[in-house]
Amino acid sequence: MFPARPPRQNPQLCQACRQPFLEEDELGFDFCGRSACLTRRQLERPELNQLRQAREARWLEVTQRRTAPLLDAVLSRLETPASEAVTGLVPFVDRPLVPLPADRRASFETHLRQVVDNSFTETPEGSEPLPPKDDPDYAQRAADEAEEPSVLNAACIACRGDCCLPGGTHHAFLSARTIDRFRWRHPSARAKDVISYYLAALPDESVQGSCVYHGAFGCTLKREDRSSICNTFLCWFRRELDKDHARKPGYGEVVVAIARTHTQRQEEDAPCVRVVSVAEDGVLTEHTDLKLPALSDVELAPFHAALSAVHTVKEERKR
Ligand code: SF4
Ligand code: SF4
Incomplete structure (x- = not known):
């Protein structure tokens, strides 16, 4: 069966808030349901x-x-x-792979340092960030991080990451909560370790204009290191x-x-x-x-x- 509706021309971005459309949003609108x-x-x-x-x-x-x-x-x-x-x-995504332009890398690094700083301000080095109240022990988050059977990934393999394009303007959707999750798994990590880790995961070349981690073979971040939206959005x-x-x-x-x-x-x-x-x-x-x-x-x-x-x-x- 074909899906009943076609892809958006400018996929997933609301024309008002410039954020990805919500999963429940119908196609054909310019504005999301926020x-x-x-x-x-x-x-x-x-x-x-x-x-x-x-x-x-x-x-x-x-x-x-x-x-x-x-x-x-x-x-x-x-x-x-x-x-x-x-x-x-x-x-269908068919953009070239290019080295990340210096200004985009600098902008991303500024964002990364900010969210890491926010995480460590809330819970300083040496203390463990608490999981979110609605997901104690990160049980749901861990389930979302599980790899899926290849057959279910056929769509994304063919598409090559249309939904990662907005990640380019949203700094891979990284937030202090993503960093909290990272720190929860790596309790001894210091702020500089986290920054080094995320910078080291950047690919040499990424899809032009897309998320900084959108590499030749998909996302270069491990699922457990991504923002929650990256593991849940379909x-x-x-x-x-x-x-x-x-x-x-x-x-x-x-x-x-x-x-x-x-x-x-x-x-x-x-x-x-x-x-x-x-x-x-x-x-x-x-x-x-x-x-x-x-x-x-x-x-x-x-x-x-x-x-x-x-x-x-x-x-x-x-x-
Ligand atoms: S969920 Fe998969 S098929 Fe859909 S836009 Fe994202 S990469 Fe493409
Ligand atoms: S971090 Fe990975 S999954 Fe998330 S938008 Fe970027 S490339 Fe896509």
Whole structure:
């Protein structure tokens, strides 16, 4: 089953608070459901929201049609009927790996020193930070840190970390609470040890503009050293795939990562797709030989019409 809604164009960032969208937020809105932003969302005209939903539905239709041959090809290759596989769409990240620019590294280091300082101000060196009241002994946190079966990671492997992009502007979501957790596991760690540890974990190259720890093969921080949100957040697409997998235990996954903007690349073999299959036993295959078919103007017309309708109403609002 494909998910019912397509990826956000600017994934996960609320246009008001610039924080990642909440898991429960519906797609198609500009503002998240935090109380400070909810009012702005509610002020949006209902008809605009309906038009946005229509635009997303048209995008999904055209995307499903375009990616269907790729899914069929992989299922045929695996000799697996569609009813015996979990299939879906996910976002697509295709940014280059670059050395972290000096200004971004300096900004991150300033943030790191601040959150470490906050942690040690609350509980000085030699005393152990207390776990949060709602998670005494970090039992929930430890459960969230557990590695997941590879088959469930098919989505993220294909996507390559769309939800890590906001980590670039939020300093890997590190907070004093993350540092408390680190110190709880390393009670003798001094402030300078913690800073050295987190700086040493930075990759030589990271995904351009993304989180400082977003390396070539994913996150370079161990799960237990990440912010809680990094271990708990799953985008809507991944959650849909997980739900489908729970309904079909024992089956592998076939995932198509595709750029939201594929509609602007109508040519055959447009470089904005990645197809990955992961068998239940964890065997992973990236099907690099599969080509995205061309997209005709006729196929695109309903999406363009829906896009135009949203644009028209937005322009009217500005007057
Ligand atoms: S949860 Fe996985 S599939 Fe979803 S945006 Fe993050 S990396 Fe991509
Ligand atoms: S710390 Fe790791 S998981 Fe968290 S946003 Fe950065 S790269 Fe992603």
